[in-house]
Amino acid sequence: MHDHGLGSWMAKRRLKSPDKTALICDEQQLTYRQLADAADRVSELLWRRGIRKGDAVAYLGENSPQLLQVLFGAVQLGAVFVPVNTRLAPPEIRHVLTDSGARVLIHDPEFVDRADIGDVAECIVHTIPTGEGDTAVPGLARLIRMTDAGHIDAEVSLEDPAAIVYTSGTTGRAKGAVLTHQNLTWVALNCLVDYDVTSGDVALMISPLFHVASLGMGALPVILKGATLVLERGFEPGRALAQIQRHGVTMLSGVPTTYQLMADHPDWAATDLSTLKKLTCGGSAVPTRILNAFEERGLSFSQGYGMTETSPGATSLSPDMTRVKQGSVGLPHFFTDVRIADEHGAVVPRGTVGEIEIAGPNVFPGYHGLPEATASAFTADGWFRSGDLGYLDADGYLYISDRLKDMIISGGENIYPAEVENAICDIDGVSAVAVIGIPDDRWGEVPVAVITTRGDTRVDTETIRTLLDGRLARYKLPKRVEIVDELPRTASGKVRKADLRARFAR
Structure with missing residues (x-):
């Protein structure tokens, strides 16, 4: 096998756990064999359309099996997957597509106007709607059935780009963070170690996979381990509670707001949550009222800190330390290092606030097409400068003080x-x-x-x-x-x- 990156995962999963349920979405279920076969067909489909190693393949759509089929089909060719945030405004979508140089855009039909495909960029050679489509414009599902299966084993190394994920752009235009196969593999391994993902887990994905947290720390670790993903196209608290009970969900990830909405829902008290074992929460610290609501049901959170540039996990706080170290975002992930530096770049003693710097195989190599921004994002000795302020306590636990600019x-x-x-x-x-x-x-x-x-x-x-x-x-x-x-x-x-x-x- 020449592919040492994410593109090899499907063939290996098909070999190791062919009949295990990989995905559940609405009433559709796919085994790992079916998911791998579909990824192979997507790969062949893209190859026939001239997509080669290094070409960008953009996906604009909600959570669905097709998103993951396109991801794995693209990376098998050594192509670069570009997930596009469906909540972006048309000018922002155009920026992502033109900046990434995407040659193919695969999109949910309802977003065709948002993408303004006719005007988007000369780089787009093919546009393909998801779903069935029709005879005149066949959709991806129809095209997959019409395409012969066959695994394309391209030369792909761990250092090759696997995805370009665009930052949220709180200052200026969004930058494309290039994430390599190594980055996404190691962040998945961090999750396996620190969150104890097992092949028996059933993970409910209520957050969109175009976010790097949902993709890098949600879907990919579950697939790597051969567990089961339950995909939701959007978040609705009552439905999320129903899915937990229906499918015996063991893992759930979200942000404080989603957890609060679930705890405030009328079905909260009556829902059977006995299968839930692992809750992860990111974005911000979990407020005390949410901790209380879940602890009353016998549930505790793993919390964490990270960003797009770290694929995204940097630290995690285990559930047993949630109260002991309340307010902390935890210790560095197993294969990641964190330090604190002052404005001159000198590492400061524990307890001193400074800029958080991160190193490890999950840290990205740079921004797409922005060498100056890339150079300024790293220290002379190769640590990523987060732009966040924080401190390490005496035990090495990280506390976030704020964004440097805020x-x-x-x-x-x-x-x-x-x-x-x-x-x-x-x-x-x-x-x-x-x-x-x-x-x-x-x-x-x-x-x-x-x-x-x-x-x-x-x-x-x-x-x-x-x-x-x-x-x-x-x-x-x-x-x-x-x-x-x-x-x-x-x-x-x-x-x-x-x-x-x-x-x-x-």
Whole structure:
């Protein structure tokens, strides 16, 4: 076998566990043999359309078996898979397609207008809708059936690009992070070690696979181990609870909001959750109220930290340490290293806040077509500069202070918004919060909390300041509280703090 990357996985799974259920999506079930055969046909289909090693194959669609068939079919050729976020606006989609140089776009039919395919780029040679399509424009499912099976064993090394995943673009245009076969293999191995993934697991995927967390730390470890994936096209809390009970789900990953919505759902108390063993949560720290709700059902979380550039896992906090190290994002993954450096690049003692730097085989080699951005993202000795501030405690556990660019300097004091946000999140009635710095004639900057509330809850500046007084230094208390219906977010769910600063800087 010449393929040493992800493209070899399907052939090996077909050999080792051909009749094991690989995927469940709605009423459709695929064994590993069926998934591998479909990936082979996609590979042949792309080959016939002129796709070769290094060519980009874009996919714009929701979670489905076809997404994974295209992923594995593309990488078998040494082609580069480009998952496109379905929540992006048309100009953002055009940027992803043109920047990646995608030669093929495979898309769910409902996104054809969003992609504005007719105008998108000269690089797109073929567009293929998912599903059946019709005689005039056959869809991917029909084309797969019409294509002969046959495994194409291309020359692929672990150092070759496997995917280009675009960052959420909180500042400027989204950058394409090139993830190699090595990156995605090692992040999957980290998950196998640190999350104890077994071949008997049934993992419910409620987050979209175009996000690197769902793909790199959700789907790929499960497939590598030969476990079962239950794919959901979108998240609906009642349906997620029903799927857990119906399929005996053992693994679930999400963000604090998804877990809160499940715990708040009317079916929460009546749903049988006895099969659930492993819950992972990323994006931000799990608020105390969510920990309480799940612990009352005998469930604890693994939490973690990472980013697109680390494929994405960097650290994990085991469930048994959730309370002991509450607020921490855990220890570095087994095959990953983390250190803290000051503004001059010198490594600082434990307990000192500085920039988080990450190294390991899961760290990407650079941004697509952006050598200067790539060079600035790494230290002279090859560590990735995260742009996040944090510290390691005496036991080596990582705590996130904030994004370097979001730090507020008020009267010469550093304020890390994440610390204030975590405190406000524990206040009854607060559903979400973002703390921003706005200009102030006296202090330079002052913190302002922008929050959303649940139900008829009413909070104001004095209420928040009173509840936080004594928990936080007074200079950290928000000088103003603004109530909004919804926080503006990027397609990947990150709060657009720049939008909030522009709105509330007065």
